[in-house]
Amino acid sequence: MKRLHDMPFGAQPTERGGARVRLWAPAATDVVLVRSGDGPDQGSFPMDALEGGWFELELPRAQVRTDYAFRIDDGLVVPDPASRSHRDDVHGPSTFIDPRNFDWTDGAWRGRPWHEAVIYELHVGCFTAEGTFASAIARLDALVALGITAIELMPVAAFAGRHGWGYDGVLPFAPKAAYGSPDDFKRLVCAAHQRGLMVLLDVVYNHFGPDGNYLNAYAPGFFNPDVTTPWGAAINLDGEGSRVVRDFFIHNALYWIEEFHLDGLRIDAVHAMHDTGTPHFIDELVSAVRAGPGRERHVHLVLENDLNDAARLRRDESGGPLLADAQWNDDVHHAVHVMATGETDGYYSDYAVEPVRLFGRALAEGFGFQGDPSPYRDGERRGTPSAHLPPLAFVNSLQTHDQVGNRAFGERIATLAAAADRSDALRALLACVLLAPSPPMLFMGEEWAAGTPFLYFCDHQGELAQAVTHGRRAEFGRFARFNDPGARDAIPDPNAESSFARSQLDWQERERAPHAEWLALYSDLLRRRHAHLIPWLQGARSGVMTLPAPGTLRITWPLGSGHRWHLLAQLASHESPAGLATELPGALVYRSHPVAARLAPWSVQIAIEAP
Structure with missing residues (x-):
C-alpha cells in the first residue's frame, strides 16, 4: 500500500516520476531552484512567477536529484519550508523523496475509538x-x-x-x-x-x-x-x-x-x-x-x-x-x-x-x-x-x-x-x-x-545560546530559592x-x-x-462530586448502559471522621486499604454499580 498527501507546497512527486516544485515567496522578484552535488547533480533552474506570490517549476524525472534549495533574488539560498526530508542541519538543502516508495503494512488499521x-x-x-x-x-x-x-x-x-x-x-x-x-x-x-x-x-x-x-x-x-x-x-x-x-x-x-x-x-x-x-x-x-x-x-x-x-x-x-x-x-x-x-x-x-x-x-x-x-x-x-x-x-x-x-x-x-x-x-x-x-x-x-x-x-550556538541560557536561569529569579545568583548559576545549562x-x-x-x-x-x-471501566465508557457523563468531610472526596459518574462508577478517597494525612460511610455500592474494583470504620489516610476505593 502507498500513501501520498497531495499539497500545493514544496516538491510534489508526479505520476511520471518527476516533481512539481512550488514556493510562496511574495517578497521575492526571482526564485531559482538550485541543486547541490557534483557533476550532473548540479544545476540551477529558474522558477516561473505566478499570481499571488507563487513560484513554480516542473522537473522531469531525469532532473529530480537528491538535494535542492531555493536562491532568492540572486542572493540568499534557503531550504524548502515544506521539505518532506532534511538529511542535514536546517540551514542546508532539502531532500527530494517520493513517499510512494514506502510499502505500508498496516492497510487494515482503522484506529481505535x-x-x-x-x-x-x-x-x-x-x-x-x-x-x-x-x-x-x-x-x-x-x-x-x-x-x-x-x-x-x-x-x-x-x-x-x-x-x-x-x-x-x-x-x-x-x-x-x-x-x-x-x-x-x-x-x-x-x-x-x-x-x-x-x-x-x-x-x-x-x-x-x-x-x-x-x-x-x-x-x-x-x-x-x-x-x-x-x-x-x-x-x-x-x-x-x-x-x-x-x-x-x-x-x-x-x-x-x-x-x-x-x-x-x-x-x-x-x-x-x-x-x-x-x-x-x-x-x-x-x-x-x-x-x-x-x-x-x-x-x-x-x-x-x-x-x-x-x-x-x-x-x-x-x-x-x-x-x-x-x-x-x-x-x-x-x-x-x-x-x-x-x-x-x-x-x-x-x-x-x-x-x-x-x-x-x-x-x-x-x-x-x-x-x-x-x-x-x-x-x-x-x-x-x-x-x-x-x-x-x-x-x-x-x-x-x-x-x-x-x-x-x-x-x-x-x-x-x-x-x-x-x-x-x-x-x-x-x-x-x-x-x-x-x-x-x-x-x-x-x-x-x-x-x-x-x-x-x-x-x-553563539549569542542565541547565551541568551537562552541566561533567560532560562533568569526566569527562576522570582522564586525565593533562586534569589541568589549563585543558586541560579547551578541551574543546568540547556x-x-x-x-x-x-x-x-x-x-x-x-x-x-x-x-x-x-x-x-x-x-x-x-x-x-x-477490565472494568473501558467497556462502559462510551456514554459516560459528567460526575457528581461531594466532600463529606475534610479531605474526603466522593464522586459518582454515570457510565454507558446504565452503569455507575463510584470513587471514595481520603486525600489527607488523617483518617476520616467517625460515622462516615466507608464502603461503596456495587462491585469492588479497587481498594488501596482494608475496610475499616474510618477511611485510612490517603486511601482510595473504586466500585462499579450495574443497572
Whole structure:
C-alpha cells in the first residue's frame, strides 16, 4: 500500500516520476531552484512567477536529484519550508523523496475509538539510549504490557541543532534527521499499529523556532508583527496573505495524518494563536481533518489551551466530538502536584487552599476553574463551564513534559513526593487519575518512577545560546530559592550536552526497587481500567462530586448502559471522621486499604454499580 498527501507546497512527486516544485515567496522578484552535488547533480533552474506570490517549476524525472534549495533574488539560498526530508542541519538543502516508495503494512488499521485511549507521551531522543524511531520499536511491547493504547510523540519536525524538545521547529513537514528518516518514522507507525497502539503527534502551529527560519526574507506574510507571543511574532492567521498561511498548516496536519497514517494530533498552545476571523483557524483545521481522513477511520485531535476554554469540546447528540476530541486538563495536574509535593509556588498557589475540592471538581466536571477568579492571575477569571461535557473530553495526567521539564532541575513528581515524604499521597492520587473515566496520560518513565530528570535542553550556538541560557536561569529569579545568583548559576545549562544525556531514560531501573514496585502498581491499575471501566465508557457523563468531610472526596459518574462508577478517597494525612460511610455500592474494583470504620489516610476505593 502507498500513501501520498497531495499539497500545493514544496516538491510534489508526479505520476511520471518527476516533481512539481512550488514556493510562496511574495517578497521575492526571482526564485531559482538550485541543486547541490557534483557533476550532473548540479544545476540551477529558474522558477516561473505566478499570481499571488507563487513560484513554480516542473522537473522531469531525469532532473529530480537528491538535494535542492531555493536562491532568492540572486542572493540568499534557503531550504524548502515544506521539505518532506532534511538529511542535514536546517540551514542546508532539502531532500527530494517520493513517499510512494514506502510499502505500508498496516492497510487494515482503522484506529481505535477514543474511549479506549491510555496515552504515553514520549520524546523520541530520550525514550531510548539510541534516541531514534527505529530503537523505539523495541520498547513498544513493554508499553502494550503496561496497558498503553496510544503513544504521543513530542514534536519531531526538524529544528536547529542536534538536540531539542521540538517546539522550536522550522521545517514542519520534515522529521528530524537525528531520529531517522521519514521511512524510519513510518516503520515505527507500522510497528505500533501491528501491536494495536495508536500514534499521536504533537504539532506546533503558533510559532516557528528562532534558528533556521528564513520565511521573513521572502514571505514575511507568514507573521503578524503587531502581535507578539512568548516566542516572537505571532503567526499571521487573519491578516493579508493569511489564506496561504492557514493552508500551509492545515495541509501539514493532513500530511502527518494521511502520509504517515497517524491516528491524531495534539495541537500545542491554542491559546497563543491570534485569530479574529471566522471560522477560527483551529475550527477550520479540525473540520478539514474530520471531512478528510476522519471520515474513513478513527482520527483524534487533542488541544492544549491554558485558558480552560471548553468551546471546542462540544459534543453531538450521540456524544461524539463536533470539533476536538479532548483537551489537556492542567487543573488535575496542578491539584495533584500540590497534594503530592506540598509546593505552592507560582501557579500552584491557585490550588493551595482547596486542592481536594479543585481536584475532585476537575475529575468530575472537567475543569477546576470554570470562570472562577484566579489568585495567581490577580483575580482574573479563568475558564468556562465544563460540567455539561463528558469525561472523554479531558486528558488527565500527573506529569507532562511541560510540568517536569520547566522545573529548574527537571525533577519528576515521584522524586519530589519521596523527598517530601508524600509517596503515599502520590499513590492515592495516581489511583484516582488512572481509574477516573477521563483518558489518562503518562509521561515516559513515569510508570516506574524514573530517577532520571527531564531537563530543558537545546543546541543553539553563539549569542542565541547565551541568551537562552541566561533567560532560562533568569526566569527562576522570582522564586525565593533562586534569589541568589549563585543558586541560579547551578541551574543546568540547556545547551550543555549533559542536559540532554541526563534526560534519557534508564530502562534498567524498571527491575530495581523501588521502581519495580511503582511499575507493578501502574500495571495493576491500568489492568483494572481495561477490565472494568473501558467497556462502559462510551456514554459516560459528567460526575457528581461531594466532600463529606475534610479531605474526603466522593464522586459518582454515570457510565454507558446504565452503569455507575463510584470513587471514595481520603486525600489527607488523617483518617476520616467517625460515622462516615466507608464502603461503596456495587462491585469492588479497587481498594488501596482494608475496610475499616474510618477511611485510612490517603486511601482510595473504586466500585462499579450495574443497572
